Amino acid sequence: MPPPLQAQRLLLSHRRLPSPHRRRFTAVSSLPSSPAKTVAAAAAHAPSSILSIRESLLSGERTAAEITAEYLSRLRRTEPSVRSFIHVADAAAEREAEELDRRIATEGLDAVGPLAGVLVGVKDNLCTANMPSTGGSRILDGYQPAYDATAVRRLREAGAIVVGKTNLDEFGMGSTTEGSGFQVTTNPWDDSRVPGGSSGGSASAVSARQCVVSLGSDTGGSVRQPASFCGVVGLKPTYGRVSRFGLMAYASSLDVVGCFGSSVVDTATILSVIAGHDKMDSTSSSHDVSDYKSELVPLDLLESKPLNGMRIGIIQETLGEGVETGVISSIKDAASHLEQLGSVVEEVSLPSFSLGLPAYYILASSEASSNLSRYDGIRYGRQVSGDDLNELYGGSRANGLGHEVKMRILMGTYALSAGYYDAYYKRAQQVRTLVKKSFKEALERYDILVSPAAPSAAYKIGEKINDPLAMYAGDTMTVNVNLAGLPALVVPCGFVEGGSAGLPVGLQMIGSPFSEGNLLRIGHIFEQTLQNYSFVPPLLAES
Amino acid sequence: MALTLLRGMRTPVVARRNAGLFFTTLQTPLLSRFTTRAESARAAAHKSIQLATKEAAEQKTQSFEAVIGIETHVQLSTVTKAFCSCPYSYGSQPNSTVCPTCMGHPGTLPVLNAKVVECAVKLGLALNCEIATTSKFDRKQYFYPDLPKGYQISQFDIPIAKEGYLDLDLPVEFGGGHRRFGVTRVHMEEDAGKLLHSESGSYSQVDLNRAGVPLLEIVSEPDMRTGIEAAEYGAELQRLVRYLGVSNGNMQEGSLRCDVNVSVRPIGQSNFGTKVEIKNMNSFSAISRAIDYEISRQILLHKEGQADQIVQETRLWDESSQKTFTMRKKEGLADYRYFPEPDLPEVVLTSEYIDEIQNSMPELPEAKRRRFENMGLSMQDVLFLANDDNVARFFDSTLEHGADAKLAANWIMGDIAAYLKNEKLSIDEIKLTPLELSELIASIKNGTISGKIGKEILIELIAKGGTVKSVIEEKDLVQIADPAAIEAMVDQVLADNPKQLEQYRSGKTKLQGFFAGQVMKASKGKANPVLLNKILGEKLKANS
């Protein structure tokens, strides 16, 4: 039984293999002829850590305490350079693991949930009852909620252990995690680069195997872009698929709780647990939740052309100007791979695509300006005394909120002001309707749409910090999906030059509402058949 | 949990933390905005001022006309708050009925209480409104420490009900008359908390018990012209919400709050004058007085050529001086930056749902008044009987047992009302049942007892209960209607009072009353008075 992680061995193959034809997807052709070889390959390609943990506990090979200790020791080793976590609950995690072991010993494995012994990182804008929850903002420094967010509660009820709270751009506003009020997280692939954002801590923590899986939130790409930058699987579910209860609201009509894993199987497993209607969130859907993991076909049982008959649209507007050539070629390679798996891939144009970004920033900022009003220093969080009410409000907010947050509050306040509402907010809503419509039409013709998750791979820390427009432009690939409320899965698909070992690139797959099962199925086939890459960062080879 | 959440909210904590949540420079007006001051006991002492104001208003109104519109907030008596499952009861320990949601903690979301919609539809229908089958919630944004989220969940452009009206009958003592006042809209929203200011004024505390309690805001058309009309509009709304059971309508507790807009204009002018908002009136009589004061103030300014001194502002009614005072001037319109509440789906109502509520509606005050009026009762009687739902129910039930409407009305408005007033009880708190009242009326009508005995029995029944029959038997109160028995008593009285009889015979015929009284006394009040007088008259005549 291999341990869930074999960094050394996997690292050997993570770079592109030299090939004269630049055609590197050989798995499919090898499938029918040598199943034995593929099975071996499957073990090497994004194995399920959750499955491995379950098997360890079942066989008694390792205890929950040992598994926890392994992750915590890696966390302690890597955290000084990665800084994924704002808060690490190592003692609580150890205690919970021991408690699980006791219950397994006395009542058997069935007595504990399916995620027993699975260490989860939780983005710090999700409320946790026994840990600080700051949203990455100084204004909530020291704030400890009275309750668990629904997604967190469901994970805990399934036996998962929350190992800590991951770093983010303050209240989810940013694409680099540099906007955190506490610390800057680095990319495990290159510590001079950003992990992406806003869920940068959750992505880097999974990438560096500081935890098994993690929760993030995605308002305009905050799960998908860092997944791409860090070389992990990231899922942004359909709006309403996962309860937002306990998620500190940034833009309520766009916010979705999402998840990260080092494999599609792990991501699917987490989604099944956190998805579903919640009476605490009126916008959560009562659409059926399936056991997404069970719908994933293992590599050795795949047909030779598993995507036969599938129609895939590659969004034309995402492969043009402003997109790095390395990214474009990675995506084109991924498209070829999808074709080899039996699907038909065609370019499709979404005419309203370019309108999405400005509409997104108006709507998100408008809602943010309202959602963040509660951080006023009166009931909780930081309070700055004042001689009158305005001074108290002004002082508390000026002091507690960061630059980017203030800017978006100002933008949103402006957009909602009398006389401007029609020109901005209302117009942006009309654009949103157009975006929805164009996605709907495209998804009537194609089973899924694909695009890069970001126009570039991870960039340098500080590179865009003084150029917010450049940072916003990085969200082009993702914001339209939030406007349309659709599910999207990002799966690592290749590399571009950079760092010591290359920088990962993610493929975004977009589906119709509530088609997560389909996205995960396709993503899993893609991942399992992508033979020549491994997405374990060089950081893990260092000791 | 509340304690740990409420950092800085429990009594001593705020002061300790940084010597005050904040310092307010608007102490007095703010205070009065957030206290529910009881109706002043000194009101009577100010009657003269009130009268003077009223007379002045009436006199000056000859060339001016007032235009009055009212915004009423009705707090719904649902078991839980509008968007969380906290209970609410007036007067609880501060911050004892709160949760993360109604305190605006991070990550919390509103979940609509279906009862709120039901109440809104009920009141909307009762106000003859058009009910929106699809409406939505919006956020009204402003900063204030009693507003936990920094916005109030309300309804902006699509209220749940709109374009209705309210019918009422003005009290007879104010000239009477039927009125119909337009209702612009009814919408759902949530209440804010309360600020409690320290006596020293150095710090303030927030009580969030009331935060998130459901309200209906009812906006009237500017159809009212006098303080009385406005007060009666408010009173009729109060009756409606009580009839419907959606609110206790209690003004002292702040369950029903009226903000009034008043402007005046020269008669014949079609444009409205500058409107002034008045708040802080804790009774309908205060509404009436405040408006009359405000009208006379504005007319006076007009007459003195200082109409430009009338500015858009909010004024507070001060009960002790019986005047309105500036609270804050409005600099342009406040920008609440309304936008659709993204945390709540649209409110979609089926026609079945609306019909079901319509069919379950009780008879409303206006219908009741018209029904009572058709019984031939005077408007004074009608208003008395219909104004209080319990009284109306008692009256109707008495009639169902066969009582005559006019007689039943007289008993209820007379002896029963007097008793209730003395004992400070409501009609459903006494032991008298409508059945026994109808029995009592029947017993008098058929001569079993006299009216006088009836009054005695009534008091007995009100206080102790029981049946008319048992009280009559127990106390041997059956009217003596046997002519022979009465004749014997008459004879006895005449024999016992020879001196008076002598006087009668010498022409002092007024003494018949004296003899009648003596006979009635001898019968312990039970003698049939008609028979008594007939027999007595005959005897006196025969003997003279």
Ligand SMILES: [Zn+2]
């Ligand atoms: Zn509550």
